[in-house]
Amino acid sequence: xxxxxxxxxxxxxxxxxxxxxxxxxxxxxxxxxxxxxxxxxxxxxxxxxxxxxxxxxxxxxxxxxxxxxxxxxxxxxxxxxxxxxxxxxxxxxxxxxxxxxxxxxxxxxxxxxxxxxxxxxxxxxxxxxxxxxxxxxxxxxxxxxxxxxxxxxxxxxxxxxxxxxxxxxxxxxxxx
Amino acid sequence: xxxxxxxxxxxxxxxxxxxxxxxxxxxxxxxxxxxxxxxxxxxxxxxxxxxxxxxxxxxxxxxxxxxxxxxxxxxxxxxxxxxxxxxxxxxxxxxxxxxxxxxxxxxxxxxxxxxxxxxxxxxxxxxxxxxxxxxxxxxxxxxxxxxxxxxxxxxxxxxxxxxxxxxxxxxxxxxx
Numbered sequence: 001x002x003x004x005x006x007x008x009x010x011x012x013x014x015x016x017x018x019x020x021x022x023x024x025x026x027x028x029x030x031x032x033x034x035x036x037x038x039x040x041x042x043x044x045x046x047x048x049x050x051x052x053x054x055x056x057x058x059x060x061x062x063x064x065x066x067x068x069x070x071x072x073x074x075x076x077x078x079x080x081x082x083x084x085x086x087x088x089x090x091x092x093x094x095x096x097x098x099x100x101x102x103x104x105x106x107x108x109x110x111x112x113x114x115x116x117x118x119x120x121x122x123x124x125x126x127x128x129x130x131x132x133x134x135x136x137x138x139x140x141x142x143x144x145x146x147x148x149x150x151x152x153x154x155x156x157x158x159x160x161x162x163x164x165x166x167x168x169x170x171x172x173x174x175x176x
Numbered sequence: 177x178x179x180x181x182x183x184x185x186x187x188x189x190x191x192x193x194x195x196x197x198x199x200x201x202x203x204x205x206x207x208x209x210x211x212x213x214x215x216x217x218x219x220x221x222x223x224x225x226x227x228x229x230x231x232x233x234x235x236x237x238x239x240x241x242x243x244x245x246x247x248x249x250x251x252x253x254x255x256x257x258x259x260x261x262x263x264x265x266x267x268x269x270x271x272x273x274x275x276x277x278x279x280x281x282x283x284x285x286x287x288x289x290x291x292x293x294x295x296x297x298x299x300x301x302x303x304x305x306x307x308x309x310x311x312x313x314x315x316x317x318x319x320x321x322x323x324x325x326x327x328x329x330x331x332x333x334x335x336x337x338x339x340x341x342x343x344x345x346x347x348x349x350x351x352x
Contacts, residue, residue, distance in 0.1 A: 013203070016206065017193070017196040017197055017199075017200040020192045020193040020196045020197075021193055021196075023193075024189060024190050027189070029189050030189075030192065033192070033211060034210075034324065034326045034327065035209060035327065036208070036324050036325030036326060038323055039312065039316070039320045039323055047324065083291050085263070085300055086212075086326075087261070087262075087263040087329065089261060089329045089331055091331060112302070114259050115259050115331075122259060122331060122333075124261055124302055126263055126288070126300055126302055136215065144215045146221075147214055147215055147221070148210065148214065148221040148223065148329045148331070149212030149213065150326035150327060150329060151210065151211065151212065151326060153324045153326060155265055155267060155291075155298060155322060155324070157291050157293065
């Protein structure tokens with residue numbers, strides 16, 4: 001099963017390296033990873049999706065991440081009420097005959113056409129992994145020239161925002 | 177100056193680790209990184225943005241990446257005709273008075289409202305880094321509860337798709 005973790009880390013060179021090393025050492029295969037700065041430059045936020053056997057295995061992943069010095073907060077959001085979205089950029093072969101069909105598919109999935117040339121079109125879509133997969137499946141017949149997904153970003157629906165435990169860490173760091 | 181590289185790598189555990197280590201060892205600070213599978217499970221595609229002094233420094237980064245065994249192809253797309261997009265998920269404080277204003281801002285930036293609660297709303301936007309920054313700036317006044325960007329994804333506008341050199345590597349690997 002795929003588990004989704006949200007982690008707050010100090011924005012220092014080498015943090016990505018240490019997280020990647022940890023997962024490598026423990027032989028966890030990262031299914032998806034998104035890293036980006038938050039509204040505070042000192043803090044980065046990561047969403048990591050990892051295959052784990054069960055909840056116990058997931059707990060061990062959290063615990064191992066916590067041992068890392070630059071990790072400020074980790075939360076397993078898998079079983080919580082969350083929104084998860086990824087972005088997919090995909091370039092598809094086209095010609096004057098198939099262009100209309102591809103535009104229709106873009107409409108169905110509310111994808112944005114961000115580039116068009118004589119023999120190719122580039123679409124951009126955000127959605128769940130399933131939605132992106134379904135669009136890829138429909139576009140395959142025309143020939144996929146190139147594609148890239150980003151890692152998924154997860155956020156709790158909870159309007160409280162960052163969890164209480166982390167809010168405290170932020171306060172201690174003088175952030176906010 | 178920020179340089180943008182597109183790299184194709186073998187989809188094996190540890191590749192992310194080796195890329196992160198390389199940048200760490202050389203003391204390059206990764207500004208943004210997006211990794212995802214392509215339409216071939218054996219190959220992942222990365223877009224990496226790195227601060228480099230000049231084109232010569234950028235060439236050295238390419239050369240160093242090429243030395244890594246799992247790297248199939250690297251291209252510096254900085255000075256080429258490309259599309260670059262990132263995704264931003266942002267949760268903003270709101271109440272019955274400010275909700276309309278936030279919806280207006282979402283409309284201006286064609287952001288999608290993916291979640292709404294009594295005291296917070298979550299918006300999703302894709303665009304250039306500049307566009308995302310401008311939306312963040314407008315939303316700051318309401319209070320940002322939580323936000324995360326993905327790494328940027330870059331693609332050449334060239335309808336030829338994957339560069340000739342890489343197409344050859346793919347053919348040799350029996351991909352396509």
